Each structure stands twice: as C-alpha cells, then as structure tokens.
Amino acid sequence: MNWVVATFYKFVALPDCAQMRSPLLKFCQEQDLRGTILLAQEGINGTIASSRAAIDEVLAYLRSDDRLSDLEFKESVADTLPFERMKVKVKQEIVTLGMPEVNPSEQAGTYVDPQDWNRLITDPEVIVIDTRNSYEVKIGTFQNAKNPETSSFRDFPGYVQNTLNPVTHPKVAMFCTGGIRCEKASAYMLSQGYQEVYHLKGGILKYLEEVAPEESLWQGECFVFDQRVALQHGLEPGTHEMCLGCGHPISEAEQNSPAYEVGVSCPHCVAELTEERRSIRRSVWQSRQANLRSSHCSDRPTE
DSSP: OOEEEEEEEEEOOOTTHHHHHHHHHHHHHHTTOEEEEEEETTEEEEEEEEOHHHHHHHHHHHHTSGGGTTOOEEEEEESSOSOSSEEEEEOSOSSOOSOTTOOTTTSOOEEEOHHHHHHHHTOTTEEEEEOSOHHHHHHEEETTOBOOOOSSGGGHHHHHHHHOOTTTOOEEEEEOSSSHHHHHHHHHHHHTTOSEEEEETTHHHHHHHHSOGGGOOEEEOEEOSSTTOEEOGGGOBOSOEEOTTTOOEEOHHHHTSTTOBTTTBOTTTGGGOOHHHHHHHHHHHHHHHHHHHHHHHHTSOOO
C-alpha cells in the first residue's frame, strides 16, 4: 500500500490555538493519522501520513475553519508509514526563529512559482540564499545558492546581520524545504530594510514535483524530516539514509565507510563515541530489532 504524506503550513492569526489542540488530535487519531501538527498564535504547520481517504478527511476538517479555508497541502507517497504516532503540539512559533514579533501574516516577501524560479535565481543582481541548516544544504541545494552555515533557524538573523547589507544586496531570493522557513525569513528581512525579497512558493518539494529534471537547477537531494530521509525529482525516494546513532543524513559513500555501523555510528559521529557509548547504542539497536521481530511474529495469524 502507498501511504500519502502531506505537508502544509499557513501563517494566520490563531489566538485560540490552545483550544484547537484536543479536538484536532482526537479527529486525527480517529482517522488513524500519523505525524505532527504544530499550532501557535501565528499559524499552523504540519506533516501527516495515512491513507488517501484519511488525508482528505483531515484536509476537509482543517478547511472547515474559515481561517484555514485556503490551506494548501503538498503531497508525496511512501511505501511505509514514516511516523510512529500522531502528535498535535502548541508552540510559541510554528517555525522557530526566536523572534515572535516577526509576523509573515502581516508582512512577507513575494511568492515565486516554481516555473519562474530559474529565471529569478539566474539574475546576476539577485543573491540566492538557502535558509536551511548546514546538514540539509550539504546533500542538495540550488546552483550558486549561498549557504548561511547555520545549525538552527535561530541562527539566520545573525547571518543576515553579519553578512548581508540592504544597500549592497537589494534583491534577495530565498528557499527552504516546504516554504515555511523562507517565508518567515522574508518577513524578517523586510523588517531589516531589504526592498526586494522573494521566496520559492511551496519550497524545494514543490519545485522537484513540478519542474522537469532536464530544466532543473537543483543539485543533489532534498532532506526531509521523516524516515524517507531525502527525496529527488518527482518526489521519488533519495539515496540517503539516516544514522540512527546521531540522526545525521548519510550518503551512499558514507554508508560504505568503515565508520558506519547500522544503529550505532557514522562518519559524522564515530570520532565522538567512547567505546562505552558505542556499546550502549549497539545494545539499544539490538533490543529494537528484537522487539520488532517479536511484534511481527505476534501479528501472524494462528495456524
């Protein structure tokens, strides 16, 4: 069975977000959904997975709120459910910049459709910025895009203050996985005096879905925050895996490294591991595998 994976967000005033949580969680659980939805006074942000019918039910439920009537979903498919449980959380921000006063529902940059993105980012007057974290940028990004080398979205304002200038960089184009980080980043940059600020509508995922590989300026794969790890053009599964020891995405070459041990270590974390810590990780991994085998056996029908 192919499971539908849907991602969505919207910056919109939700002063009653705390009251929304329990009914929404109950409805999602009734539809047997898995994933996470974040609610904050600034809006909603989520990634969920289930059957086609269940995803449609939740979409209809969310859109029944007038404030979310135009909520857009981006979808892909997965062979297995990429999440173990369903969570609905109330947060200060739906994407954490650390500056709640930055409000994209009041001020944000100009959306650019995927079909128009290539023309914008090849303009020599435009500086193109990847607003994602360094480990995401490493496995794929757009040609000639600037890497802020951040470890957290909270670091982005510091990058802007230390590196850019609204006088020398008047035209800025930004992108991220699904559009939410670059939209909030655009609101921040407008507040700092930048005049022409653009961001990719629907993010990298929408670009990979709609732009043909032969026309694409994307290089590599796109990291996603679930068990699929990375996606390619057409939103097909990528070649990266996840180190279950440290959570870092690892390439095919890194998977063949002597430093890689499934569930234990990879080239990114092996040097930091003591033998004691390595032994603990190995025991945890073996225990998980044993529990998984036991679960599969108990699910078999009695002969």
